[in-house]
Amino acid sequence: MVRLGDVTSTVRSKNAGPDCITFDIIFKDADVYERVKASGALTPERICQLYGIHPERLVHFTAFDPAQAFKFTIRRVRPSGSPGETDVMGSQMYAPLLDLELPATVLPQSTPAA
Amino acid sequence: MTSTALQADAAPATGLKTMKLLTPTGHLGFTPIEPDSFWRGVAHNPDAIVADSGSCDIGPHPLGADEAASPRTWQEHDLELILRASRRLGVPMIIGSASDTGTDRGVREFAAIIRELSRKYRLPRFRMASIYSSQDLEALKRRVQGGAWTQGLDGRPPLTIEDLEQTDNAVAVMGAEPILEALRRGADVIIAGRACDPAIFAAPLLEAGYGRAIAYFAGKLLECASFCAEPFAGKESILGTVDETGIVLEPMSGYQRCTPASVAGHAMYERASPLREFLPGGYVDMSECVYEAVDERRTRVRGPRWVAAARYTVKLEGAGKVGERALMIVGIRDPNTIALLDEAIAWSQRKVRERFGGEQYQVYYHVYGRNGVMGDLEPIKEIRSHEVCVVVEGVAPTRAEAMELTNLAGRNFMYARLPGLKGTAGAAAFMSDEVLPARAAYRWTLNHIIEVEDPLELFRMEFEEVG
Secondary structure, three states: OEHHHEEEEEEEEOOOOOOOOEEEEEOOHHHHHHHHHHOOOOOOOHHHHHOOOHHEEEEEEEEEEEEEEEEEEEEOOOOOOOOOOOOOOOOOOOOHHHHHHOOOOHEEEHHHHH | OOOOOOOOOOOOOOOOOOOEEEEEEOOOOOOOHHHHHHHHHOOOOOOEEEEEEEEOOOOHHHHHHHOOOOHHHHHHHHHHHHHHHHHHHOOEEEEEEEEEEHHHHHHHHHHHHHHHHHOOOOOOEEEEEEEEEEEOOHHHHHHHHOOOOEEEEEEEEEEOOOHHHHOOOEEEEEOOOHHHHHOOOOEEEEEOEEEEEHHHHHHHHHOOOOOHHHHHHHHHOOOOOOOOOOOOOOOOEEEEEOOOOOOEEEEOOOOEEHHHHHHHHHHOOOOOOOOOEEEOOOEEOOOOOOEOOOOOOOOOEEEEEEEEEEOOOOOOOOEEEEEEEEEEEEEOOHHHHHHHHHHHHHHHHHHHHOOOOOOOOEEEEEEEEOOOOOOOHOOOOOOOOEEEEEEEEEEEHHHHHHHHHHHHHHHOOOOOOOOOOOOOOOOOOEOOOOOOEEEEEEEEEEEEEEOOOOOOOOOOOEEEOOO
């Protein structure tokens, strides 16, 4: 298995307006990005499972080739900065993605799987 | 649409002047601009110096309470650099979303700083435009009652009178049109209220004759300054050069590069979708954009398309007060209490409910060491730490009640009656036995769009000669 954190250059989260948090997963290597895309390892279902959310809260999920990236957006339960807020800018919500496991086959064959 | 509306959206740009836009920061005043890369950028003789100064990322409090989120000295620092450089070059200075909120307070404060700087440096006379975007809530109510078309964003229902009644301050978020109008009327310095980030960059490009697609897209790429370059850095200047073939991005710091990957990576930043940038009157379709390296440090992007919307709409942002607020910090080290933490919280909640009933009294328990950062989105459910911190947040109608409520909720961790408790002198540790008064609690009440006939009608503009 490969950790998502090992094959990405950027994994981040940030507010997209007051009601949503958007996540960017940018891969280091175009080849690995294509393999992940083809593998079906990164899907809306998997994201909902990881964050424990109903699929209705995942309002966008897309691969974005120009940046060799995946991007998805989650709707907040209440607007950013309301009483009870834990992360007003939504900037630490990406952390669980780092440990997401991908099949070793996403690595080029010449590179031994870690 | 009035005469100020734009005519030439789709017209292919031919024979247009190459435009260079310099931007030193993605949020003027938030932390100071790095001067070295800024002055290097000024040496490229840009056609305008443009910077955004606002964000709704900072939460609803600054707008609701109408307060700056940035220290005035940093705002002065950044405005001084841009004013002196733009006056030296004789090119427009355009600042959007003045003083974090873009309220009339922010515009007036920035305009006052500009006047002071002009006196301090004895700058030759120039023309300043102040564009105001604060909204009269009664006037908005009349629009809603009059049947104005509105839509809630991100799943919110359309705008209601109740939403407006819960709002303390509201701003409309301008497109490029009011700023373009100020440029056409000869403004050298423009202090704009709340503005779409790309709009402040689009205005000088539209004035030069470019279409909305490239104008707004250039703004989209430039609005966070050095965030579009690598390695990651804020507050370094970026130069955007726009011509008929697209936009070329170049970092002004010596250690950064704008690569196709860094620019494309930024194109999707802070937006729900990486393919569409929504603006008043339509959106920029970025799905066909091509990112190509010019050389090691520069990247060219081409191919944005403008898709006009059926209605011209303007976004409204509003925030309203929920109540007064206080905090208390509680530490827990006893493994038994940690194991029974939910029972301890339930005890605290029960004691609070005995004295404070009603939904105007709210208590939140932020458990650092469990899910203090991510709340319900935290996938790790069990506590793996030998100690936890509970930050108790209480909200009530008055400051005195908020302090009492929070004190009651916090102190009751001391007295939680838990099975197996051995430390009968107290089940919790206080860093200090005190309740911390906090800023009032606010909430985003408006995140809507409203249809207007004229792109300028929600904004007011004043011109003055300075110096």
